[in-house]
Amino acid sequence: MSSEADSIQGKSYSSKNIITYSVILITFLVALWLSFQSDGPSKMPKVVTDQFTFTAWVNEGEDYLKKNYRWITKIIASFIKNVYYFFEDFLIDSPWLLIAALIFLPCLIAGGLRLGLYSLFVIYFWGATGLWEPSLQTVALMSLSVLLCVVFGVTLGVLCSQSDRFENFMKPILDTMQVMPAFVYLFPALFFFGIGGAPAILATMIYSMPPIIRLTNTGIRQVSAETIESATSFGSSKLQLLFKIKIPLSLPSIMMGINQVIMMALALVVLACFIGAEGIGGQVWQAIRRLDVGWAMEGGLCILFMAIMFDRFSMSFSKTKQILPSNVQKFYLLPQSWEKFTIARIIEKPLELLSGQINLVCTNLTKFIAYVFEFFISFADRQTAKDIGEIILKRYYVIPSFILILTISFVDTYMISIGSFPEEWRLSIRQPITNSVESLTVNPGFIAFTKALRGFVYLKLLRPLDMFLTHVPWWYTLGIFAAIGYFTVGIRFAIITVILLLFIGACGIWPQSMITLSSVLVSVALCFIIGVPLGIIASYNERFRNVQNVVLDAMQTLPYFCYLIPVLMFFGGGIVSAVLATVIYSIPPIIRLTSLGLTQVSDTYSEVSRSFGGTLLQTLNKIKFPLAIPSLVIGFNQTVIMAFAMQIVTPLIGGKGLGLEVFNGLARSDTGRGLAAGIGIVLLAIIIDRISLAYTKKQRNALGL
Amino acid sequence: MAETKNKNIGIIIAVAVIVIAAIFYFTQKPKEVAVVEDKTLHAAIADWTGGIITCEVAVAILEREMGYKIKQTVFPSGTGLWEAIAAGELDFACESWPSYAEADDVMFNEDLLYDGKVVKSYKGDGTVDLLGTTGIIGTSDYWIPRYAAEKFGIKSWKDLNKYKNEFATIESGDKGRLIGCPVAGWNCHDQKRLDLLGIDFQADELGTEAAAIAEAKAAYMREEPFLLYLWTPHWFFGEFDMVGVGLPEYATCEGDTFTEANNWKTCGTDGWPATGWDKDYTMNYGNPGTFAKPEHAKAKAFFEKMKFENNDQSALLVEVDINKRDVKEVVNEWLDKNPDKWKSWLPN
Known part of the structure; x- marks a missing residue:
């Protein structure tokens, strides 16, 4: 890749090259x-390793904290616990129709009929698969964590935006929070905060708060200087400026942050089952313990659909487009161009009628209520009455929603008890999924394929690299890292790299971290080999890209537990399965960013190249790729971070290295050992991250972007 | 901007409406009569089916026959569970396997009785209360599928070396592969045992039971030979026909404490872990504070008498894991059909 970049930089560099x-x-x-x-x-x-007893220090520190400060954490925990259980009990004990209405109506109001219908499907899916209660438990856990994340995240983000020093102080902390394997703090959290909801919510907060802090910070910092200038010239104080101008203007960015927080929180609440928090995660874990692929997949789909729903819901907030009242525009569920097909028309017809009816009822009901209010208030003051009437008239959906919810609770309390989701509506997809996985397991062609792949990955990639990296003396590897750090970033970074790597070595986990490094490198290489061609195809074919985007979304949101068992059944437990699972988890960014980078290269460049007689391949190779390098490196960067994050999960299916070290520490209640290994993962990830970012910067400058 | 603002107000109102509706709904609903405080316990339900069944049997009897209200939390086994019980977050848990937990050595301070005889004395700090055996006695062995045993004529572990190439995989090279005891924290020391017995196999630790069983299941479906570490009772044996290789009998030897703390000191093939495993007298355990209370004396007495048997658990395992039935339903059915088996566990 770099050779391509260099080739356009002219011949003067070639001798240096x-x-x-x-x-x-x-x-x-x-x-x-x-x-x-x-x-x-x-x-x-x-x-050195005997002298440097980091593990023991951590454990002593933990014991000290346990003895002296547990009462404080207990108070915090009991507070969160009470709120959580109150919310959870409300969700579970309520009649299912009420919950459905509480989810459906906001979706309808915020995202229009399409999102409304989708939310109905999600609600039906939870009930139909028999995962009604766990789904709601997950919803409760997630919403409370997201709420707390937003409160603390926005506050911290605002602080960051006000002080450069605070921002610089927070940056490494945020990096650590995102890459530190959740297992490292999940179990210590248990001793301080008890089991169940409270520690799960706190752990989720640690993991998913960074994006909102970052996005709030950048959002506020990006408010244009002119706006600030004009506000100041009108005599705004600093606080006024912040609360009246900066924060409102950065709302879209903050909303984006909330959106990311929701997605990340959903990823972590699955792990929360390990500390006794119930929900979908527990169901998926139990399914895996029984090798019930179908059951695990059902649970995974519940989370996936839930994630998409919350994603679209929060996205619709950051859009400024007014969706309601929707009667100005005809409603289409399917793409408009499909209208030529009869079947599409048949499907659309009842929906169209339905949406018409809903509109009619809502409008009239709202009008009626507005009229009643106006009538009564007009005795007091005519103008106020008119204003109130107008306010009510604008809320086409809110007032009827209110009435609907009240009606449901009234019916449930005084007439018939609605209870939980009806059993008769069950529809299970477990068996078909299980059957298809099992038939694939015994398919001879597929066996041959998996055997060949397993042999190739293990014999040609993993074992040689493992042997190489673990056997090279530590001081040599250290020197190479320092040199790379020096040439890409600078002398300061090179010194930091050396210190960080020395820490890893002194903790006595050097061989493990080299194994982790080799697993990550192999996974990333495979991601590249598979991902870049897919990205190229996607950049040329829009339909392919759309389909691929849906698949990638699903891959990123589906809890990784769900595909671990099929991977195991096909490839057998061990380091190869671990690498393949890592590839599945971390390939999306590289595909996405390749396609993005190539599409973004302006058409003028390719046009020029073509007019000079360049073939498709030449254009791609000489023009598009070099220009897309910054984007590609970001994709590479994200893939690396995700591959590192996955290293903590792979020991569950036979992965080795630092992840296994974390588990071994936890199994013996040895927080220090787990923490040291966790820090090892974080440090390696941060070093590679910084190096590749600096490389991108250099490329950008070289290309004059 | 104005439109956005309008929309935001609309959303705020929508949220307010929902909150008011929720409060309205809450105040309307008659509060449930609070259960009598002193008859509630908080149980940890295990994450493997055998443990779940044992625990559900205990819970069902406590609830049906003794008027307890049991709050249940699914909690994966491991160190976290022991600490949670010691801290009083959970009141009791079921079916600990002594071979697999170091925690029992450290946290129990009592004699383990089976049929009135002392099976083992623990001398820990007593932060967790030993409530008595469950009645389930676990045994571990290495297993091969019957088709492989018949094909190669493998009768005992001594025959394994002859066919090690059949059991080899890409990773194990010229050695055979043992799908070993999966969790490092369980201290099974498969590789050590294999080496001491002179079996030229490589033990692979796959990290979780699910991983090991998944590989074994796939291999069985493809009718490939494989060697698997597993314990009984386990649902795997209900679905797949396996033969044990019969490792040598367990024999104690003086001073043999094969632990990390003791720097893995062994006394050769005479003692653990080189030979077979000791019998696992599985036990229930709980928080000492909770079970010292007079109102829980009956529950404690019940746990001391409980004696659930391997055959019964195996039968239920098949129902739950192979026929995919609900655990609670299966357990209640068993209780209804076999009152003679559990009536004697009730305290007087």
Whole structure:
């Protein structure tokens, strides 16, 4: 890739290039020679690792905190717990129609009839698969975490935007919060905050708060200088400026942050089952324990549909488009161009009638209520009455919703008890899913394919790289990292890199971190090989891109637990399955950003290239790719971070390295050991992240972007 | 901007309406009569089917026959569970397997009785109360599918080396592969056992029981030979026909404490872990504070008498995991049909 970038930089660099490449080659050959010389995995000398007892310090610190400060955390926990259980009990004990209305109506109001219908489908799916209660428990857990995240996240984001020093202080903390494996703090949280809802909510907050802090901060900082200037010139104080101008103007950015928080919170509430928080996560985990692929997939789909619903719901807030009243525009569920098909018309017809009816009833009801209010208030004051009447008239859906909800609760309380979701409406898709996975398991063609892939990945990629990285002496690897850091970022970063890597070595987890590094590198390489061509196809074909986007959305939101069992049944437990699961989890960004980068290259460039007689391949290779490099590197960067994040889950199916070390620490209640390994993952991820970001910056400058 | 603002007001009103409706609904509904406080316990339900069944049997009897109200939380086994019980977050949990938990050595301080005989004495700090055996006795072994045993004529573990190539995979190279005891924290030391017995196999730790069983299930469906570590009673045996290789009998040897704290000191093939496992007298355990209270004396007495048997659990395992029936339904059916089996567990 870099050769392509260099080629457009002119010939003057070519002699420098030769030197660079030969240095890299020599470095590699020396490393190879060194790795063959050593007879075991390289480790720091025992003297150092014995002296540096980080693990013991952490454990002592934890014991101290446990003894002296647990009462404080207990108070916080009991407060959160009470709110959580109140909310959860309300959701579960209410008649199902009321819950359905409470979800359906806001969706309808915010996102129009399309989102409304979709929310009805989601509600039906929860009930139909028999996961009504767990779904609502997850909803309760998620909404409370999101609420707290928003409160604290926006506050911190505003603080960050006001002070550069605070922002610089928060940056590494936010990075750590996002990459630190949740398992590391999930179990210690249990000792301080008890089991169930409270620690789960706090852990979810740690994991999912960074985006909203970041986006609030950038949103406020991006408010244009002119706006601020004009506000100041009108005599706004600093606080007025903040609350009247800056925060309202950065609302779209904050909304985007909330949206991301929701998605990340949903990813983590699944893990919360490990500390006794009930919900879909627990169901999926139980399904996996019984190897019930269908059941696990049903649970996964519940979460997936829920995530899409909340995503669209929160997205509709950040749009400024007015959706209601919808009677100005005819409603289409399917794409408008499909109207030529009879079947589409048949489906649309009743929906159209229905939406007409809803509009009619709502409008008239609202008009009637507005009239009644206006009539009564007009005795007091004519003008106020008119205003109130107008306010009511504008709320086509809110007032009828209010009435509907009241009616449901009234009927339930005084007439017939509605109860939970009706059993007769059950519709299970477990068996078909299970059957298809099982038939694939015994399919001879597929067995041959999986065997070949397993052999290739293990023998050609993983084992050589594992051996190489673990056997190269630690000081040599350290030197290479420092050199890369120095050439891409600078001397300060190189020193930091050395310190961080020395920390890993001194904790005695050097071999494990090299295994993790090799798993990540292999996974990322596979992501590249598979992802980039898919991205290229998507950039040329819009229909393919649309289909692919849906699939990628699903891959990112579906809890990874769901596909672990099929991967195991096809590839057997062990390090290969771990790598393949990592690929599934972390491939979406590279595909997305390749396609984005290539589409964004302005048509003028490709036009020019074509007019000079460049073929499709030449245009792609010489023009588009070099220009898309910044975007590609961001994709690579995100894929790497996600691959690192996945390293903590892969030990569940036979992965090795730092992730396993975290689990071993937890199994022995050894927080220090788990934390050291967790920090190892974070440090490796941050180092690679910084290097690739600096590389992008250089490329951008070189290309004059 | 004005439109956005309007919309925002609309949304705020919508939210307000919903909240008011919720409050209205809440105040209307008659409050449930609070259950008598002193008859409630909080149980941890295990995350593997055998444990779930044992726990559901205990819970069902406590609720049906003894008037308890049991709050149940599904809680994966592991260190977190023991700490949660010690902290009083949970009142009791069921079916601990002593071979797999180091926590029992550290946290129990009592004698474990089975049929009135002392099976083991614990000398820990007593932060967790040993409530008595469940009655289930677990045994572990290495297993091969019957078709493989018949095809190669493998009768015992001594025959394994002859056919190690049949059991090899890409990862294990020229050694055979054992789908080993999955969780590192369980201290099974498969590789050590294999080496000491001279079995030229490589033990692979797959991280979770689910992973190990999934691989075994797929291999069985493809009729490939495989060697699997597993314990009985387990639902796997209800669905698949497996044969144990019969590891040598368990024999204690003095001073053998094969733990990390003791720097993995072993006494060779005479003792654990080189030979078979000891019998796992599984037990229920709870929070000492809770069960010291007089109102829970009856529950404690029940746990001391409880003696659920392997055959019964196996039968229920098949119902739940293979016939995919609901656990509570299956357990209640068993209780209805076999009153003679559990009536004697009730305290006088």
